[in-house]
Amino acid sequence: MANMEVAKVAIVGYGAVGAGVARLLLNRADRIARFAGKRVELARVVDIDLKRPRSFALPPGLLTDDLDSVIADPEIAAVMELVNDAVAARSIVLDLLESGKNVVTANKTLLVEHGRELFERARKLGRSIAFEAALAGGIPIVAAITECLAANQIESLHGILNGTSNFILTQMEENDCEYSVALAEAQQCGYAEANPEPDTGGGDTAQKLAILAHLAFGARVDWRDIPRVGINNVEIDDVRYARELGYSIKPLAVAELVPEGLELHVSPMLIRHGTPLAEVRGAYNAVRIIGDAVGRIFLHGLGAGQMPTASAVISDLIDSILGRSAISFRTSNFWASDQQAPVTLRSPDNMPSRFYLRLNVEDRPNVMAEITGILGRHGISIASVIQHESEEDAANVVPLVIMTHTTSEGDVADAMKSIGQLSCVYPDSVRMRVRD
């Protein structure tokens, strides 16, 4: 392969993923050359911090804090943007595009906040932006939706897209422990940040769902408008009751085409044991798609982490070098301003679902009749009930768990409001969607 053509590339942002990418480029050079049809030479690695220790030692002379040395080098045709901060990344990507580089990014926030501006600029300049690594790490979900399923009307998409949240819920289930204990474990293992809120609050998942909804349904939606519930209020009692009913609680992102439009939401949901989504454990991610031709397809893998993300970045880099990204980018028209009207979002009130309800009620006659009476008046039919005998020495409060048949979010919300006003019902009732 000595006579092979050489493609010079650069990394901007030398954190964990950057170090993983550099490791693959340098240690897997022959393999990558075979797939790229050229030897891929890492010409520059740019970071503002030259001192911080990294997990991979670059050959001397590669690391620089001078972005201009990349921009000014016309031989560098493809650049991997792996900067964490979306505002800094935006201006870096614009500079790279203007100087004629094709860009590979792993930054989902960059896409949701600045996708339209950057993609329009790239199109005008005849450049491409590849972003497989920005979504679900090692799972090739962008390629699956935009290439492999091109013949399909996608009907629904269910994803476990946040490894931190799934790790925490899996710990709670497998170790029968409280949320706070599982969170501490996740932080100790490096699966959760010191401030876990973007992950556990559902924001990270909502950003990913906004991108997937665009790719799969052409929807244009601000991720902040997606109804979302984090996993940070899931209690161990609910994990236990769910198991007793034959379900696991999973952090779901849902996009579903319905007659009135597109339904999008992010929330912990009860998923029936024995279905593929229920078996997604620990830090794994998964996406289940139903297409009208292909039927049900399910992709499962590590959604984050240094090497899975680096693997996706290299795949995009090879596509960029080969020119496959340019072709895909030109035809797919992501975030184009002249694109067809966005799909209407359906109001959450009308979303049909089965529900899991847990109420703390007084242990006295007629309580069940009052509660089920209210559910009945709202047209909500009960599928199953758990009320265990209370312990002799317990206070006069018992948990009452109800699984409903399919009803709507709005009806359940109304019924729960009425139920909450009963004198026999204590505050802090729980409501979660159920998926069989």
Add this chain to the structure above:
Amino acid sequence: MANMEVAKVAIVGYGAVGAGVARLLLNRADRIARFAGKRVELARVVDIDLKRPRSFALPPGLLTDDLDSVIADPEIAAVMELVNDAVAARSIVLDLLESGKNVVTANKTLLVEHGRELFERARKLGRSIAFEAALAGGIPIVAAITECLAANQIESLHGILNGTSNFILTQMEENDCEYSVALAEAQQCGYAEANPEPDTGGGDTAQKLAILAHLAFGARVDWRDIPRVGINNVEIDDVRYARELGYSIKPLAVAELVPEGLELHVSPMLIRHGTPLAEVRGAYNAVRIIGDAVGRIFLHGLGAGQMPTASAVISDLIDSILGRSAISFRTSNFWASDQQAPVTLRSPDNMPSRFYLRLNVEDRPNVMAEITGILGRHGISIASVIQHESEEDAANVVPLVIMTHTTSEGDVADAMKSIGQLSCVYPDSVRMRVRD
């Protein structure tokens, strides 16, 4: 989209998949145009049988038995070869390539029998052959291995690649029925042919595994050389014992890189409940890949059938029209004669595995000691044993089920030979691999 460029295409072989493809091309024209960047016009459908009723009614004038009308039309740039017979398909594909067409095929036998000849010819002529639909239908396994995982050394691949076999084993497990009953059910549902042997005997799976081993490991192997055991001898008793032990029996194809080379085999195996492969039910296919960067990735979907296969054909067709297939084909060098040496296959005798053993033994003292003594002398350690109390009126034969710890195929074969010579052991013992 009235001003869009037009790409003329043709179908050769108008069976179930051909009808599915025609349906998508005609009913999904706008969607396909959006992804292909051109309007895709189905210009000709060729079949030797013009009379047979089909599931999709073509517009008049499209169906012809004259292949030359395609070959002679220089405007037709891409042709989908959907003929069942591999010998006929070979000569059709050669003619298509010679006349300058890019080819999309769904024919795996064509690839294993004539792949090298056809791919070399296509490379010489500057044409491409796309074959996502030839493997695992709607699961984008070719794209996953050859594009998305390009940065990875693939370490192992486990697949459920034959929907017929998986359907039959699932029926046996879920309905607690004999093989013959499940096979009849599969035939009635259209999942099994009148002659089920190519599916249930493991030949179909071995062909697919040979192709996957080539894509993932660069191996060149004749599918007939892959050790294979069909599912046609799986007994309901073994399905029951497996369940009791916490396993399901699945029709597995395995390719695994080991220090001595590549291990390939096809056989029914016990897969532990709660792992993703154990949850693959009915006619579904799945592939689990471990890559050294990406970790474990799992793809699950319908591996055959009219519309899932048609979906994959259209995806390849769009890639061909866009020129992405040409790029992939040029760089990937499938079945090239100057390719690196094939990976050495490891002898089945050295393959390590846990094993499930079922013996029919005499119900008398010392039997267990004699059998476990032989296992011990072969260095085989026992993980668990099931022997249920025999019924009062039963004959003097009881089944003895043994799960071993990891050992080698060769040692187990030797031990079973010695055990078979014991007077207390009846013929027809069963041996299957186990995967946790």
